[in-house]
Amino acid sequence: MSAFDTLHRFIFANANVRGELVRLDESLNHIVHSYEYPVQIQRLLSEMAAATSLLTATLKFKGEIALQIQSKGPVSYAVINATHDQTLRGVARWDDSLSTLPETFSELLTSAVLVMTITPEEGERYQGVVALEKPTLAECLEAYFTQSEQLATRVHLMTDMQNPERVKAAGVLLQVLPTDASATDVNESTAFSHIATLTETLTEEEMFSLSVEDILYRLYHQEDVELFPAHAVKFACTCSKERSAEALRHVEKSELMSIIEEEGAIKMNCQYCHTEYRFDSIDVESIHSGNITPPEASQ
Template sequence: MSNYDELHRFLLNAANVRGELVRLEESLQPIVHSVEYPVQIQRLLSEMAAATTLLTAILKFKGEIGLQIQSKGPVNYAVINATHDYTMRGVARWDESLSVLPESFQELLDSAVLVITITPQEGERYQGVVALDKPTLAECLEEYFTQSEQLATKVTLMTDMSEPTRARAAGMLLQVLPSQAANTDVKNDTQFDHVCKLTETLTEEEMFSLPVNDILYRLYHQEEVEVYPSHPVSFACSCSKQRSADALRNVDKEELLQIIEEDGAIKMNCQYCHSEYVFDSVDVEAIHNGQFIETRKDQ
C-alpha cells in the first residue's frame, strides 16, 4: 500500500494550523511481533508507535524521543523510542499469568503514567510525566500539549489488527501554530475547532485504504493545504556489541571471569531486537584494558 511507513507534514495556512499524518506497517512488525504479544498489547504498542512518530517530527535537533508507560495494571511497562531520522523500536511487559487481557485502554492500565523523554545529542535531557487518566492515549497526549506546551492540539490514533500477522497503525496530529498559541482553549478557537471537526469525520476504512493526498483532499478540500515532502519511517535498533561491552566495563573483571568459568561465556540479549552478544575471557580482558574492538554482531 502506498504512503505507508512515511510521515507526511502539511500546513493549513488559512487556519494557522500545522498537521502530520503517519501510517505504519513494515516498520511496525518487528515491534509488535518480536514476542508473542496478546493482540491487546500489539494494539497498545501500535498506537504508541504512531504517536511517537508524530512527536518525533516536533524535534528541532538531533536526538531521541521516547514514550514510556509505567502501570500497575495488566500492562506493567511499554516503551517506544524513536530518533530524529524516524527510526524506532519498542517493547512491552505484561502480566503473563492472565489468560485474558481487557480490551480498553483504561482497563489495561492502572495508576499509570506516560513518561515523555527527549534526549538531544547535545544539550540537556527533558522529561515530562502525563497521567494516563483519560479513555484513550490520544486524549492523554492532547492534555499534555495543552498543559505543558500551551498549544491546542488534536491527536487521532487508529489501529488495524484485522490480519493477525500484519498489524497497521495510523496517526494524525493537528496543532495551532506557535504564533497563535496564546489561545489554548480549542472551544474558543473557531478555526482550529472547525479543522478538528473535519478531521473527526475520517473513518478507519478511509485512513487505511486511501492515498494520503486523497485523505487530505477528502478532509480539507476547502482549506489552503500546503504539503511538504514525506519522510520514511523504519524500525532500527541501536544495540551493538560495543554498547554491551561498555556496560560490562562497569562490572568487576574477576566477577565476569567467574561467570565465564561457570557458564562458558557471557551472553547479553537486546530486549528490543533480541540480538545476542557473546563475550569470552579474551573479550573481558580487552574490555578492562580499554582495547576492546567490536568485530561482529552475534545473532
C-alpha cells in the same frame, strides 16, 4: 515510496495550524511480532508507535524521543523509541500469568503514568510526566500537551488488526503553531476547532485505504493545505556489541569472569531486536583494560 511506513507533514496556511499524518506497516510489524504479544498489547504498541512517530515531527533538532508507560496493571511497561530520522523500536512487558487481558486502555493500565523523554544529540535531556487518567492514549497525549506545552493539540490514533500477521497503525496530529500566542486554548481558536472537527470525520476504512493526498482532500478540500515531501519510517535498533561492552565495563571483572567460568561466555540479548552479543574472557580483559571502542565512535 510506499503508501505506508511514511510520515507526512502539512500546514494550513490560513489557520496557523500544522498537522502530521503517519501510517505504519512493515516498521510496526518488526515491533509487534518481536515477542508473542497478546492482541491487546499489539494494539497498545501500535498506537504508541504511531503516536511516537507523530511526535518526532515536533523535534527541532537531531535526537531521540521515547514514549514510555509505567503501570501497576496487567501491562507493567511499554516503550517506543524513535529518532529524528524516523527509526522506531519498542517493547512491552505484561503479566503473562493472566489467561486473558482486558480490552480497554484504562483496564490494561492502572495507576499508570506516561513519560515522554526527549534526548537531543547536543544539549540537555528533557523529561515530562503525565498521569494516564483519560480513556485513550490519544486523549492522554492531548492532556500532556495542554499541561506541559500549553498548545492546542488533537491526536487521532487508529489500528487495523484484521490480519494478525500484518498489523497496521495510523495517526493524525494537529497542533496550533506555537508562534500564535492567541490560540493556545482550543476554545479560543475557531479555525483550529473547525479543522479538528473535520478531522474527526475520518474513518478507519478511509485512513487505511485512501492515499494521503485523497485523505487530505476528503477532509480539507475547502482549506488552503500545503503538503510537504514524505519521510520514510523504518524499524531500526541502536544496539551494538560496543554498547553492550560499555555496560559490562561497570560490572566487577571478577564477577564477569565467574559467569564465564560457569556458563562459558557472557550472553547479552537486545530486548528490542533479540540480537545476541557474546563475550569471553579475552573480551572482558579488553573491556577492563580500556581497549574498547566507545559506542559513539562505533556508529
